[in-house]
Amino acid sequence: MFELTAEVVSNRSVSGITWEIVLRAKEIAQTVKPGQFVMVETRLENEYDPLNRRPFAVADTEGELISIYYDVVGRGTKRLTSFHRGDTLRILGPLGDGVFPIYPDKRAIVIAGGIGSSGVSLLVKRMAELKVETVVLYGARNKEFLSMREWYEDISRQGVEVVFYTDDGSFGRRGFPVKDLDEFVEPSAVIYACGPKPLLKYLKKYSEERNIETYLSLDRRMACGWGVCLGCVVKTGNGFKRVCKEGPVFLAKELIDF
Numbered sequence: 001m002f003e004l005t006a007e008v009v010s011n012r013s014v015s016g017i018t019w020e021i022v023l024r025a026k027e028i029a030q031t032v033k034p035g036q037f038v039m040v041e042t043r044l045e046n047e048y049d050p051l052n053r054r055p056f057a058v059a060d061t062e063g064e065l066i067s068i069y070y071d072v073v074g075r076g077t078k079r080l081t082s083f084h085r086g087d088t089l090r091i092l093g094p095l096g097d098g099v100f101p102i103y104p105d106k107r108a109i110v111i112a113g114g115i116g117s118s119g120v121s122l123l124v125k126r127m128a129e130l131k132v133e134t135v136v137l138y139g140a141r142n143k144e145f146l147s148m149r150e151w152y153e154d155i156s157r158q159g160v161e162v163v164f165y166t167d168d169g170s171f172g173r174r175g176f177p178v179k180d181l182d183e184f185v186e187p188s189a190v191i192y193a194c195g196p197k198p199l200l201k202y203l204k205k206y207s208e209e210r211n212i213e214t215y216l217s218l219d220r221r222m223a224c225g226w227g228v229c230l231g232c233v234v235k236t237g238n239g240f241k242r243v244c245k246e247g248p249v250f251l252a253k254e255l256i257d258f
């Protein structure tokens with residue numbers, strides 16, 4: 001885990017409420033594993049508000065750079081939009097011991113719901129590099145909210161099958177990204193997902209009924225990000241676990257309440 005001052009390389013509105021920030025953070029870029037995240041200080045050095053860092057998945061890496069896709073939902077993320085190229089901000093990471101395991105010989109079904117697309121994109125990139133047979137089912141409420149669409153269209157040119165879904169049918173197939181799962185899942189497949197809680201709960205049930213190995217990346221509000229404050233615990237078959245430390249990725253069947 002590194003605590004460093006990262007230079008802002010770019011920070012732009014992508015679409016809907018989503019922005020992409022690219023940071024120079026060499027140590028993190030070179031060590032981050034799919035599923036891991038960073039805690040970002042969204043205030044300037046001489047400010048005290050917002051006090052707590054905010055957690056974000058590392059969506060992609062390129063040399064010394066990491067990119068984060070973030071939805072502007074509150075004070076911290078609003079504050080983050082005011083950083084410009086050349087500014088610096090403090091970040092901590094990579095964080096999370098619970099990462100996505102990759103099985104080169106098993107078909108991977110990756111489900112991305114909304115901004116959860118940034119929680120699985122690094123996984124998809126690694127799968128493409130390793131030539132793992134991969135299908136991505138990426139859904140959002142409408143075309144505008146498919147904010148990583150370009151990124152996923154690019155990766156689809158590297159052998160990954162990507163199917164888009166929108167709730168209103170404005171792009172791709174109409175409906176939730178789990179509606180055609182039976183079309184893609186085979187008994188030895190592995191499911192990976194990041195997205196809204198109802199989507200993850202559906203997948204837990206679906207995978208348990210069919211005995212499909214499934215990994216879910218959880219999103220909980222967290223203050224420290226490295227296991228100290230105990231603010232992000234979930235109930236598992238092996239007791240309470242911290243999303244920031246033992247997670248954020250968990251085997252679906254181990255989760256009891258999340």
Ligand SMILES: Cc1cc2nc3c(=O)[nH]c(=O)nc-3n(C[C@H](O)[C@H](O)[C@H](O)COP(=O)(O)OP(=O)(O)OC[C@H]3O[C@@H](n4cnc5c(N)ncnc54)[C@H](O)[C@@H]3O)c2cc1C
Pocket residue numbers: 037050054055056057058068069070071072073074075076077078115118119218219220221222248
């Ligand atoms: C491991 C992890 C990875 C994440 N990765 C990303 C990412 O890549 N991109 C992204 O956009 N977001 C991600 N999130 C969620 C992100 O951390 C929150 O949206 C962010 O902290 C909100 O900060 P804020 O100050 O803007 O909002 P606040 O002012 O703190 O809250 C604004 C609203 O958002 C709600 N909210 C805040 N945090 C969360 C949360 N963690 N889960 C659900 N609702 C929340 C609040 O209840 C409130 O309604 C991730 C969260 C976790 C735990």
